[in-house]
Amino acid sequence: MSAFLARNRLIVLAYAGMVVLLLVTALFSPGFLSVSNMRSTVVLAAFVGIVALGQTFVIIGGGIDLSVPWVLNSAAIVMALLCGGQDLPLVWVMPLLLAGGAFIGLINGVGVAQFGVPPIIMTLATNVILQGLILVLTGGSPTPSAPALIQYLSVGRIGAFPVIALIWLALTLVATLLLSKAAFGRHLYALGTSATVAEFSGVPTARTTILTYVISGLTAAFAGMLLTGYSGQAYLGMGDAYLFTSIAAVAIGGASILGGSGHYLGTVAGAMVLTILTGLLPALNLSSGALLIVYGAVILLTVSIGSETFAGLGGKMRRKES
Amino acid sequence: MDLVTVNGLSKRYGGIVALSEATFSARAGEVHALLGENGAGKSTFIQILSGAVQHDGGSILVDGQDYRPANPDAAQVRGIAAVFQELSLIPDLSVEQNIWFRHEPRTLLRTVNRAEMRRKTLALLEKYNFPVLRPDQELRRLTLAERQIVEIAKGLAKDPRILILDEATSALPAREAEWLLKLTRQLAAEGRLVIFISHRMAEVRAIADRLTIFRNGSTIAVHEANAVSDNEIVTQMIGRHLDRLYPERIATATDRIALSVKNFSSGSRLSGVDFALREGEVLGVGGLQGHGQRELFQALFGASKASGTIELWGKPVSIANPRQALIGKDGIALVPEDRRGQGLLLTKSVRENLTLSVIRRFTENGLLSRQKEAALVKEMVDFLRIKAGTPEQLAGTLSGGNQQKVIFGKMLLTQARVLLLYDPTRGVDVGTKGEIFQLMRDLAAKGYAILFHSSDMPELVHVADRVLVMRNGGVAATLEGDRISEAGILRAAMLESEAA
The missing domain is CATH 3.40.50.300 (P-loop containing nucleotide triphosphate hydrolases)
Structure with missing residues (x-):
């Protein structure tokens, strides 16, 4: 474990940042550390965290997924439409939509890995296409309310714990196993560090790339369904905020945006930091415009501290090589 | 002054x-x-x-x-x-x-x-x-x-x-x-x-x-x-006496053909190459630079597209990418030209680099066994005498010679017994050069078949059993025995009249 910490200083830093932020927030808003408030913070962070899970894999592999907002939104709206407020259809609707999310990821991955389309263009295009499809499908009219079962998954509790927090925990475990304990993880880090070296070492680079986008499609679609339960309803634009937050959570969590490093455990801290920040800023009594400015600035600052530390280490290493 | x-x-x-x-x-x-x-x-x-x-x-x-x-x-x-x-x-x-x-x-x-x-x-x-x-x-x-x-x-x-x-x-x-x-x-x-x-x-x-x-x-x-x-x-x-840079050349080649290449072409730089590499043999590839050596090595490894037939240990194979090249005991491995750009993950550890090509072998029920990995890493580090503080040291911080050893180790772990070595001693210190030549001879004695290109002609002369001289994307001559000399290689590389 200590070796893990030594190699992942930036992740430790992210958790330290989270704790500091918690304490600062508690100073400005004394009720913040209450059990109920922590609970709702974790619930909100879980949505970011689940979307950012797929994003973590994509970014470690050296790509980026800009299609998450409308994969999320599409899953939310189609689920609401197909279920019509009933629980029973979920039996087939959920698997269908997860498969749908995976399929969008497959398209992204094949475009990037087989046809050489730059990830930004590829995923931006699928995002816009999905947005168009959904507008055609709904004609802009509101959807039926979310099935009760989905609402339970996102706001319900088992004992003291929110159900979604437990789901998040389980997903974190799976992601950690994939990254640290599976051959896929090794291949992924190699791919993100140098696609050429990975290729020359016999790593199945295309398959690995495609898989990251598939995972990202899956988690975005899953998050879309859960978020519908949280809001009680699906609506247009509900995924938009998750483009920025999913990438920011990965970056705050210590991953290099260029790929090859990072871990989902860092992203978890990143998701928490972002969510605590949205709790802190209103306590400062700023206007909503000023709030966004501060929010953006703080994220920029956090990420740049991380990358500066990283650049410092990189520089030292380069010099030592000679 | x-x-x-x-x-x-x-x-x-x-x-x-x-x-x-x-x-x-x-x-x-x-x-x-x-x-x-x-x-x-x-x-x-x-x-x-x-x-x-x-x-x-x-x-x-x-x-x-x-x-x-x-x-x-x-x-x-x-x-x-x-x-x-x-x-x-x-x-x-x-x-x-x-x-x-x-x-x-x-x-x-x-x-x-x-x-x-x-x-x-x-x-x-x-x-x-x-x-x-x-x-x-x-x-x-x-x-x-x-x-x-x-x-x-x-x-x-x-x-x-x-x-x-x-x-x-x-x-x-x-x-x-x-x-x-x-x-x-x-x-x-x-x-x-x-x-x-x-x-x-x-x-x-x-x-x-x-x-x-x-x-x-x-x-x-x-x-x-x-x-x-x-x-x-x-x-x-x-700081000590080095007996000799080049190991003694003991012929270990058998009659068994490890790699047979016929009418092999790739892009505009490689056309109609034929040769056979035998078990236990070190086959040199020389000639002036830019006459198809790079293309030959990359295409044999599946890193670039090629046509023609390749047989490994008597079986026809088609190699579309390096992953297919490395599979199994009948595979073919490459120590590439560009150590830092093609060979090593500089920001990853010696351990991760060594086991990258064979990481699947350390999984049980889909999960990696760190013990199994560590044991094999230690074995390889000792075998090649890789000088690293610990296996966790980043590959980019090693000296050139030790970096090259890590790439050798990665390829040896794959169990491929046909090795393509493209200029493996480039920028490597003299002590490590000697170790690499000795390793090549040892591997040949164990039945490996080695295709060896060097930009330093004396290396070909002193280490290879035979030398293919390339010119204009083809094999201009195959030198054996006494005909292997710097002058002989240059003559074949430059003079049209020297027939194969």
Whole structure:
């Protein structure tokens, strides 16, 4: 474990940042550390965290997924439409939509890995296409309310714990196993560090790339369904905020945006930091415009501290090589 | 008076002493060779001279004046330029844009004066008789050797009084290396000081007036070049007596064909190659650079598209990518040309690099077994005598020779018994070179079949059982026995009349 910490200083830093932020927030808003408030913070962070899970894999592999907002939104709206407020259809609707999310990821991955389309263009295009499809499908009219079962998954509790927090925990475990304990993880880090070296070492680079986008499609679609339960309803634009937050959570969590490093455990801290920040800023009594400015600035600052530390280490290493 | 005088020069990186009380002096108008194994402190020394890093202790005098450049620009103001082995060029710029990068001739409006830049480029290339380079060619289209030549032009463009050449010939084929040696003499004749680092003894002997030997960060000896033997130099470099660089060539080839290649073509550089590599054989691939050697190795490994037939151990195979090449006991493995760009994950550990190609083998029920991995890593580190603090050390922090050993280890773990070695000793210190040759012979004796390209012709002559000489993308001749000599290889490479 200590070796893990030594190699992942930036992740430790992210958790330290989270704790500091918690304490600062508690100073400005004394009720913040209450059990109920922590609970709702974790619930909100879980949505970011689940979307950012797929994003973590994509970014470690050296790509980026800009299609998450409308994969999320599409899953939310189609689920609401197909279920019509009933629980029973979920039996087939959920698997269908997860498969749908995976399929969008497959398209992204094949475009990037087989046809050489730059990830930004590829995923931006699928995002816009999905947005168009959904507008055609709904004609802009509101959807039926979310099935009760989905609402339970996102706001319900088992004992003291929110159900979604437990789901998040389980997903974190799976992601950690994939990254640290599976051959896929090794291949992924190699791919993100140098696609050429990975290729020359016999790593199945295309398959690995495609898989990251598939995972990202899956988690975005899953998050879309859960978020519908949280809001009680699906609506247009509900995924938009998750483009920025999913990438920011990965970056705050210590991953290099260029790929090859990072871990989902860092992203978890990143998701928490972002969510605590949205709790802190209103306590400062700023206007909503000023709030966004501060929010953006703080994220920029956090990420740049991380990358500066990283650049410092990189520089030292380069010099030592000679 | 000496142009450069260095006394008591010291440099530490954390706990690692890179230089300790090193001394050095050199005159204008001489070619001064700097010798030492990798890690002896040569690189640190020239990095200090060129302003890339700053020393902790000691003094440097240039022209009798104290010299302590804060960066390479400051070094250049004092007339010192360096050509490094790690290329510093920008792939998207043209040859001339790279040569004059950040020192472009300007117009009155401070925009780049392209006509003047072209004129100065052509003048420079002509003055020093550069091998054919087109000033407007995009750098990414050039071979490694051509890039190295651009790098040299970039150094000369600064019109330095002191030019440092760090392993500048290691990427160059014979003819271009020859040119560089002439160039070096020409520069010295112009009254410049050339500080020359090379792992090729023959070159050092050919051009150096004097040589300084470094070991473990200190200066061991300074010699007049014509007053010292090769043996003395090598002994002082490695601090012990090295019996011989090349292992004894014991024929271990059997009649079994490991790799048979027929009518093999790839792109425009490789056409209709036929040859057979036998079990236990080291088959050299020589010829002038750019005659299809690179394409042959890459295409055999599946890294580029090819046509023709390949048989491995008697079975026809089709290899569409390196993953397919590496599969199983009948696989084919490559130690690639570009150690840092194709061979190693520099920011990952020795362990992760070693097991990358075979990581699936350490999984049980889909989960990695760290114990199994660690055991095999230790075995390989011991077997190849890889000098790393721990297996967790980052590959990028190893010396060149140890980096190369890690790549060897990665390929040996795959169990492929046909090995393609593309210039495996490039930029590797003399001690490790000897180990690599010995390893090649040991592997051949165990039944491996080895295809071996080297840009250093004596290596082919002394290590290979047979040598294929390539010309214009085909095999021009196959040399065996007594016919394997530098002259024989050159003749086959250059003369049309020499039939296969």
